[in-house]
Amino acid sequence: MALPETVSLPPARADFRDTTVGRLLRRPSALLGLLLLAGILAMAAFADIAFTGDPLDMAGMPLLRPGEDAAFPLGTDMMGRDLASGIFHGARVSLLIGGVAALVSLVIGIGIGALSGYYGGRVDRALMRVTELFQTIPPFLFTLALVAILQPSIATITAAIGITSWSGLARLVRAEVLRLRNSELAQASIILGASDARIIFRHILPNALAPVIVSASILVATAILTESSLSFLGLGDPNVVSWGGMVGAGRETIRTDPHVAAIPGVAIVIAVLALNLLGDGLNDVLSSKGERR
Amino acid sequence: MSHAVPNEPVLAVDGLSIGFQTRRGLLPAVRELSFSVRSGEMLAIVGESGCGKSLTALALLGLIPPPGRVTGGTVRLEGRDLLALDEAALRRVRGARIAMIFQEPMTALNPVLTVGEQIMEAILEHEPVSRKAARKRTLALLERVRIPDPERRFAEYPHRLSGGMRQRVMIAMALAGAPAVLVADEPTTALDVTIQAQILSLIDELRREQGTAVVFITHDLGVVSRYVDRVLVMYAGRKVEERDTRDLFADPLHPYTRGLIAAQPRAGAGAAGAVRERLAEIPGTVPALAAMPAGCAFAPRCPLADERCVQAVPPPRRAGSGLVACHHAGETHAL
Amino acid sequence: MPSDAVLAAPAVSAPVTATPVLRVSGLSVEYRTARGVVHALDNVSFELAPGETLGIVGESGCGKSTLARAVVRLLDPSAGTIRLGETDITHATRRRMRAARRDLQMVLQDPAASLDPRWTVGDLLAEPLEIHGIGSRAERRARVADLLDKVGLPPEAAQRRPHEFSGGQRQRIGIARALALEPKVVVLDEPVSALDVSVQAQILNLLTDLQRTLGVSFLFIGHDLSVVEYVSDRVAVMYLGRIVELGGRDSLWRRPAHPYTRALLDAAPRIDGPSAPAGPGLTGDTPSPYDLPSGCRFHTRCPIAADVCRRLAPAMQALSPGHHVACHFPDSGSEPPSMQSAINS
Known part of the structure; x- marks a missing residue:
């Protein structure tokens, strides 16, 4: 009983089933979400190879039904544009706008939330006032107004969606940072002499990330919906094909040829559903991370 | 020290086993535990975290939370096997013949009911008395556990009370049915030492005067040495001594x-000549x-x-x- | 590391002769809350000698944790001074404080909460060195291995994350992290309160060994009297934000002069102590910190309180060299019978 006994450790746990990804894959709904999302990503990636021409060009007879002509498995619209090609190329635009817009609102939301939660006081009051301002304006009308003023293009639509959808995220990040800022985790860092930047970026934000990741997947879904709505109203980028725009174009023939609007509509539903399933799965997995065994 | 009366034990546990049902099978947490307590006796179950002492306490009242379950043995209270009773019969025994107090009374008290209402409820649950009689009994119980100014405390909500006062309320509630056995699971662990001394001497006095048998779950050997008749030491789910x-x-x-x-x-470990024993x-x-x-x-x-x-x-x-x-x-x- | 079963402790209860590494004088802390101002700490003074352990003991609300946090400047004091060696750090800015932290470290009560769950133990132990720009990457790695060895953990621990360790092992990591900068003073805030007895013994032995080999000073905050007695050379007893008695460990345990100290020692049962308390014990609860008693703050529960106690706060007075008490009627007489039996048994 002399030296402090060297303590033996439990065996290392390298079980894939216990990692976040492993646990996510074991949930059927999250797995379905991931598979659907992977499908949409593949469509976007192979759009140029599968459909070489411009999806906005007339390709065949107008208003072909799905299956009517083997060259156009999903049929054509009233301008004779290939719907399958439109779905593939539209996946690109939808994912691009959804992803980048979510990224823009993540950067703004995390930045404002982190500053507000960490520094508190006057900084917090000022930033939260701005956040409230953004929360009180209905986001879709706000986006609509911005796009109308700026002229619709992929860049302006993305920016407008990003700028109008960060306020909820900022509040979420603020609450998490506030909690962690007063935790022993942050206090231990202060005692070691760590700078604010180190405490925020290396300890607080990584630990506040779980709910942010969950809401990011919902943000992408919402951005895709918003872009579709804008395109449906004719405020999409006229130079590219998008799912919302396709629904809009199919509106005129909805009584005679409902498939023209329905097919891109189904694509939107599947994309949004996939992102929501993924978000729910991530929420379950990340929030129960503490309870192991 | 020993105040055991030479009579039949009020509580006799025989071969009690408790396990957790998991994906990888049944994990035994308590194994073949046997002990008994007589009226007026205080038995301590001691051991370190994870030894199964708190699980044992919960089993005595049929309160094991899933995925835990009793996998064998008997718990006889005044001759009746509690493990064989259905939930309704168990509820009639709980509070009336066997009661429990916990480490953190706040989790066991209802925050939206006054202290008095909760004790009254405990009385009315088990006895067909009028509300007026129950109120009178409640005030007597509050006085019994030495709560100053019982009339005023009766109308107070739990969060307004200090930790020590809350534990007194818990004890008053446990005593409402005049139980034969009181199970106390680390009742003073969250309290300061001077308050701990007050609560422990109250429990000690109650079992001497009312003949309540006490099963006292604790990790504190100092407390055991001062207040307890008999000690059961547990290690990794089994009784070792x-x-x-x-x-x-x-x-x-x-x-x-x-x-x-x-x-x-130990006391005075360094007293003799400034030498510190390891x-x-x-x-x-x-x-x-x-x-x-x-x-x-x-x-x-x-x-x-x-x-x-x-x-x-x-x-x-x-x-x-x-x-x-x-x-x-x-x-x-x-x- | 020593292998003998008995360790010599530094000289006890003698007045501090060496230059103190930490000097706290007249320290007060106030919180402003919605319910009013809380005087959490009131005019607290003490010194800490090199290689010494000063224990701070008291019940909840006595201000011992506030004291620990104020000393390491997690809280801003409202009055008084804190000197670390020759430097006054009472109002040091964050930047100035960073340099001082090399000499002043802290071990928090719950290592599960203070160690970042996403980091490996190796990175956690290297972080203090990284922050202060000490050593190259390779040198830091060597230092991590050395620290792990010092606290009795195997080198492989560096690759693991905190949740893979038991409570006691995690506290070893917390201690290693606090020692990484080779500080002169370490504040320990209830470092063994969450641990089981057998593990607690391992950590207390480790602290004693480390102090002997490194010569570091400890400010040990605790509520368990036998633990504080075991680790401390001198002990300060606190009640409602004030130090009521401060003395050498043996002097204080044998001749407790303040009625609160006596009640506290009497109330805490121990396996080798008397089988029953000597006195009737304290009645009632600690008063609310929002509504502090006048005069001596203990007078509402004190068995010997007189009129003067309600009016005047007693000043600290020396009973014997190194043993101070703040009481109008200190018991300076012989050992109370209960304590005598506790020590002789």
Whole structure:
């Protein structure tokens, strides 16, 4: 009983089933979400190879039904544009706008939330006032107004969606940072002499990330919906094909040829559903991370 | 110290086993535990975290939360096996014949009801008395547990009370049905020492005056030495030693008990000539439920362990005033 | 590391002769809350000698944790001074404080909460060195291995994350992290309160060994009297934000002069102590910190309180060299019978 006994450790746990990804894959709904999302990503990636021409060009007879002509498995619209090609190329635009817009609102939301939660006081009051301002304006009308003023293009639509959808995220990040800022985790860092930047970026934000990741997947879904709505109203980028725009174009023939609007509509539903399933799965997995065994 | 009356035990636990149902099978948490308590006696169940003492306490009232479940044995309260009762019958016994107080009373008290209403409810649940009579009884109980100004406290909400006061309210509630057995699970662990002393002497006084048998779950050997008649030491789900308190501290027989007592900082450890004695350590850690050794669970940490200990679980054997489960019981003096 | 069973402790209870490494004088802390101002700490003074352990003991609300946090400047004091060696750090800015932290470290009560769950133990132990720009990457790695060895953990621990360790092992990591900068003073805030007895013994032995080999000073905050007695050379007893008695460990345990100290020692049962409390014990609860009693803050629960106690706060007075008490009627007489039996048994 002399030296402090060297303590033996439990065996290392390298079980894939216990990692976040492993646990996510074991949930059927999250797995379905991931598979659907992977499908949409593949469509976007192979759009140029599968459909070489411009999806906005007339390709065949107008208003072909799905299956009517083997060259156009999903049929054509009233301008004779290939719907399958439109779905593939539209996946690109939808994912691009959804992803980048979510990224823009993540950067703004995390930045404002982190500053507000960490520094508190006057900084917090000022930033939260701005956040409230953004929360009180209905986001879709706000986006609509911005796009109308700026002229619709992929860049302006993305920016407008990003700028109008960060306020909820900022509040979420603020609450998490506030909690962690007063935790022993942050206090231990202060005692070691760590700078604010180190405490925020290396300890607080990584630990506040779980709910942010969950809401990011919902943000992408919402951005895709918003872009579709804008395109449906004719405020999409006229130079590219998008799912919302396709629904809009199919509106005129909805009584005679409902498939023209329905097919891109189904694509939107599947994309949004996939992102929501993924978000729910991530929420379950990340929030129960503490309870192991 | 011993105030045991020579009569039948009010509570007799025999071969109690509790396990957790998991994906990888049943994990045993308490194994073949037997003990009994007589009226007016205070029995302590001691051990470190994870030894199964709190689970045992919950089992006595049929309160084991899933995925835990009792996998064997009997719990006889005044001759009736509680484990064989259905939920409705159990509810009639709970509070009336056996009651429990917890470490954190706030989790057991309803925050939106006043203290008085909650105690009254406990009385009305078990007895067909008028509200007026129940109110009178409640005030008497509050006075009984030495709550100053009972009329005023009656109308107070739990969060307005201090930790010590809340624990008194819990005790008053537990006493509402005049139970034969009181199970106290670490009732003073969250309290300051001067308040702890007040609560412990209250419990001590109640069992002397009302003959309530007390099963006292604790990790604090100091508290045990001052208030308890008999001690049951648990390690990794099994009873390793059960003795009269005085005997246990004077001459612990199980190497684990001995280690626990020696690990305790002693009074005046450095008094003689500014020399500080090293504390005795028990090397290693408690084995995980899923990786329990086949033989004696303490063998991997035991200085006396040999081949026999690794292979066979030692059965409890008579030893003086109690029982000990060790192949080398008594050899601990060699340490 | 020593292998003998008995360790010599530094000289006890003698007045501090060496230059103190930490000097706290007249320290007060106030919180402003919605319910009013809380005087959490009121005019607290003490010194800490090199290689010494000063224990701070008291019940909840006595201000011992506030004191710990104020000393390491997690809280801003409202009055008084804190000197670390020759430097006054009472109002040091964050930047100035960073340099001082090399000499002043802290071990928090719950390592599960203070160690970042996403980091490996190796990175956690290297972080203090990284922050202060000490050593190259390779040198830091060597230092991590050395620290792990010092606290009795195997080198492989560096690759693991905190949740893979038991409570006691995690506290070893917390201690290693606090020692990484080779500080002169370490504040320990209830470092063994969450641990089981057998593990607690391991950590207390480790602290004693480390102090002997490194010569570091400890400010040990605790509520368990036997633990504080075991680790401390001198002990300060606190009640409602004030130090009521401060003395050498043995002097204080044998001749407790303040009625609160006596009640506290009497109330805490121990296996080798008397089988029953000597006195009737304290009645009632600690008063609310929002509504502090006038005069001596203990007078509402004190068995010997007189009129003067309600009017005047007693000043600290020396009973014997190194033993101070703040009481109008200190018991300077012989050992009370209960304590005598506790020590002789």
